[in-house]
Amino acid sequence: MNELITIKNLSKTFNKVEAVKDVSFKIKKGEFLGIQGHSGSGKSTLLGLLAGLEKANSGKITYNGSDLTNMNEDELALFRRENVGVVFQSFNLIPTLNIIENIALPLFPLNISKNEMIERARKIAKDVGLSHRLTHYANELSGGEQQRVAIARALINNPKVLFADEPTGNLDSKTGKKIIELLKELNREKELTVVMVTHDNEIAKNSDRIIEMKDGGVIR
Amino acid sequence: MTKTFDYAWKEISKRKKKYMLNVILIALVVVMLITLNSLGTAYKEASRLPFEKMQSSIIIQKNGNVPENTTGAVTSCSLAPIRNNLIDEIETIEGIKDISYGLSLWVFDNDNFKRVLGVNWDDSLGTKLKAGIVEGEIPQSDDEVLIEKTYAEQYNLKIEQKLEISEQEFRVSGIVKGYGKDIIASDFFMNLESAQGIAFDSKNLQETEEFNQDDINIIFVDTEQTKINAVAGKLKNLLNQESLNGGKTPTGKTIGSYNIYTPESFENQISSLFVLSDKLILFISIITIIGSVLIIMKSMSHAIIQRKKEFGIMKSIGFTKKDIQKEIGMETILQVFAGYILGIIVSFITILLLARTKISISIPWELNPYPHFLASNPNLVDTVQTYLLPIQFQPAYAILSFVVVIIIGILTAIITTNQINKLKAMEVLKNE
Ligand SMILES: Nc1ncnc2c1ncn2[C@@H]1O[C@H](COP(=O)(O)OP(=O)(O)OP(=O)(O)O)[C@@H](O)[C@H]1O
Numbered sequence: 073m074n075e076l077i078t079i080k081n082l083s084k085t086f087n088k089v090e091a092v093k094d095v096s097f098k099i100k101k102g103e104f105l106g107i108q109g110h111s112g113s114g115k116s117t118l119l120g121l122l123a124g125l126e127k128a129n130s131g132k133i134t135y136n137g138s139d140l141t142n143m144n145e146d147e148l149a150l151f152r153r154e155n156v157g158v159v160f161q162s163f164n165l166i167p168t169l170n171i172i173e174n175i176a177l178p179l180f181p182l183n184i185s186k187n188e189m190i191e192r193a194r195k196i197a198k199d200v201g202l203s204h205r206l207t208h209y210a211n212e213l214s215g216g217e218q219q220r221v222a223i224a225r226a227l228i229n230n231p232k233v234l235f236a237d238e239p240t241g242n243l244d245s246k247t248g249k250k251i252i253e254l255l256k257e258l259n260r261e262k263e264l265t266v267v268m269v270t271h272d273n274e275i276a277k278n279s280d281r282i283i284e285m286k287d288g289g290v291i292r
Numbered sequence: 293m294t295k296t297f298d299y300a301w302k303e304i305s306k307r308k309k310k311y312m313l314n315v316i317l318i319a320l321v322v323v324m325l326i327t328l329n330s331l332g333t334a335y336k337e338a339s340r341l342p343f344e345k346m347q348s349s350i351i352i353q354k355n356g357n358v359p360e361n362t363t364g365a366v367t368s369c370s371l372a373p374i375r376n377n378l379i380d381e382i383e384t385i386e387g388i389k390d391i392s393y394g395l396s397l398w399v400f401d402n403d404n405f406k407r408v409l410g411v412n413w414d415d416s417l418g419t420k421l422k423a424g425i426v427e428g429e430i431p432q433s434d435d436e437v438l439i440e441k442t443y444a445e446q447y448n449l450k451i452e453q454k455l456e457i458s459e460q461e462f463r464v465s466g467i468v469k470g471y472g473k474d475i476i477a478s479d480f481f482m483n484l485e486s487a488q489g490i491a492f493d494s495k496n497l498q499e500t501e502e503f504n505q506d507d508i509n510i511i512f513v514d515t516e517q518t519k520i521n522a523v524a525g526k527l528k529n530l531l532n533q534e535s536l537n538g539g540k541t542p543t544g545k546t547i548g549s550y551n552i553y554t555p556e557s558f559e560n561q562i563s564s565l566f567v568l569s570d571k572l573i574l575f576i577s578i579i580t581i582i583g584s585v586l587i588i589m590k591s592m593s594h595a596i597i598q599r600k601k602e603f604g605i606m607k608s609i610g611f612t613k614k615d616i617q618k619e620i621g622m623e624t625i626l627q628v629f630a631g632y633i634l635g636i637i638v639s640f641i642t643i644l645l646l647a648r649t650k651i652s653i654s655i656p657w658e659l660n661p662y663p664h665f666l667a668s669n670p671n672l673v674d675t676v677q678t679y680l681l682p683i684q685f686q687p688a689y690a691i692l693s694f695v696v697v698i699i700i701g702i703l704t705a706i707i708t709t710n711q712i713n714k715l716k717a718m719e720v721l722k723n724e
């Protein structure tokens with residue numbers, strides 16, 4: 073398998089805290105990568121850097137040959153739109169939009185028709201197992217359902233990689249397992265590269281490969 | 293664009309309560325701007341109303357001595373005779389469109405008291421009177437007279453009938469309609485020469501003021517709207533050159549001085565519930581606008597900052613600064629439009645209601661001459677004219693307020709967009 077993302081000597085400092093310290097590794101196309109580590113070890117910061125939500129102080133991230141660390145804010149936004157899906161521990165849905173609109177939100181700025189937008193959202197909703205309740209609002213859904221909406225939203229632009237930061241953190245273990253199964257299925261069937269942060273060993277076991285972080289550095 | 297609109301519409305309609313204040317405040321700015329300015333215009337209009345009937349912009353009179361007794365013919369309100377050649381001097385002033393003049397007399401006959409006005413039938417004052425004739429025609433000779441309708445009814449006078457005014461015989465040539473409370477109200481209207489004859493022959497008058505055969509005592513000057521004050525200023529210079537130290541008239545005016553009335557001199561004679569001066573209107577407008585703008589901006593940016601997490605989400609899924617700007621802009625436009633439409637409706641209703649309120653304008657006694665000491669009915673000496681407030685919904689002010697609220701909207705959108713764009717998606721999403 074060839075590489076999708078190359079990380080080289082990446083560092084990120086907040087004030088004096090070195091959240092990510094001289095990290096280098098590679099992410100292969102189509103792999104399911106787990107990132108583990110104790111609280112405060114720098115997992116979320118690393119994920120933010122990889123997804124282009126955070127700017128590195130030094131080091132380099134190359135994504136399919138293009139350098140993320142040189143992009144400005146708007147270039148990063150466009151990069152995320154085209155290449156990256158992000159899912160967080162909290163589901164982060166927009167309360168004034170219904171489910172189908174939440175899923176379609178990344179398409180709002182694009183130059184496509186409303187019908188096409190809704191059609192695509194419907195299709196993705198089906199892929200994540202959410203064919204009903206599409207006109208409901210987030211507060212009317214269970215946590216598991218909300219996370220499915222968030223995953224569908226992350227996938228609507230056909231990204232090559234999905235970054236998930238503790239996607240099961242707010243769910244009970246049974247629901248959490250189902251979400252992981254969904255991610256695995258997407259990884260398998262759509263060849264979607266998945267990078268998932270978790271501190272749960274059980275969940276981490278689902279990954280093809282695990283990176284372990286400590287004090288901002290990768291130790292394994 | 294339609295997607296931006298859909299989202300903005302959804303946001304606002306789903307959180308109506310939150311945006312209501314903004315909409316109401318914008319409406320308030322619109323209502324304030326439109327009604328206050330319309331009121332200001334209405335007062336200017338109102339002060340012209342008494343002049344409008346006379347179709348003139350400036351009225352000139354001269355204050356004279358009070359007669360010793362009330363017998364025979366005297367000039368009304370102890371006005372002094374004005375020499376006819378003054379007209380030639382006035383005519384040289386630039387900006388004057390038309391001059392007409394007359395002689396207003398009080399005649400104390402044995403049978404009753406008569407108000408008499410002598411006019412030229414072919415000048416604008418005469419033409420105006422002619423238009424009011426309801427029966428008969430204007431006097432064809434110096435011994436004919438027009439009678440005011442209510443007076444004719446009161447004394448049962450008919451066309452062709454003969455009557456005596458100041459010991460001269462006149463024949464009724466026609467009846468003219470109601471000038472009861474108008475400026476220079478009169479009972480009889482005759483050729484200027486006839487009135488001048490009566491005045492010249494009056495012993496009482498000649499003993500009070502020297503009266504020449506062709507003197508007059510009231511001049512109406514019509515100018516262009518914009519030149520009223522300039523012409524009035526020049527008239528003041530021309531007429532009140534000499535300093536006077538004579539006595540005072542019953543209304544406290546200096547004998548020998550000229551009264552020069554303009555709509556502006558009536559402005560502070562207007563009384564109503566809503567008297568507002570220009571300065572006060574400007575002051576209130578500015579205070580309201582500044583106050584509302586501050587609150588609107590605060591409230592709008594507060595509403596958006598409260599949603600910073602939502603904007604963080606949008607950024608994380610690939611909304612650029614411009615995309616977010618569009619979204620905020622659209623939401624702002626919707627609120628501004630809603631507020632503007634609400635404001636226009638409320639202003640319209642307010643103005644309709646204001647247009648039903650009455651204003652009264654007190655007319656100087658000399659302009660509505662009636663010897664109050666003779667009045668059995670005090671209403672006859674009432675020198676207060678009542679009008680409906682001439683307020684109108686002015687599209688110009690609707691446009692002005694539109695420009696103002698659009699500017700408010702743009703400023704708010706710029707400020708809030710900047711605040712949002714400063715936020716980093718990652719941080720917003722982390723702080724749960
Ligand atoms: N915006 C920030 N400002 C200052 N310090 C920060 C910021 N973000 C992260 N840090 C610090 O960087 C370090 C790594 O934080 P990070 O959130 O990446 O840890 P984590 O591994 O995701 O922890 P957890 O498992 O609790 O989510 C921590 O010490 C944290 O306090």
Ligand SMILES: [Mg+2]
Nearest residue numbers: 115116117237
């Ligand atoms: Mg974390």
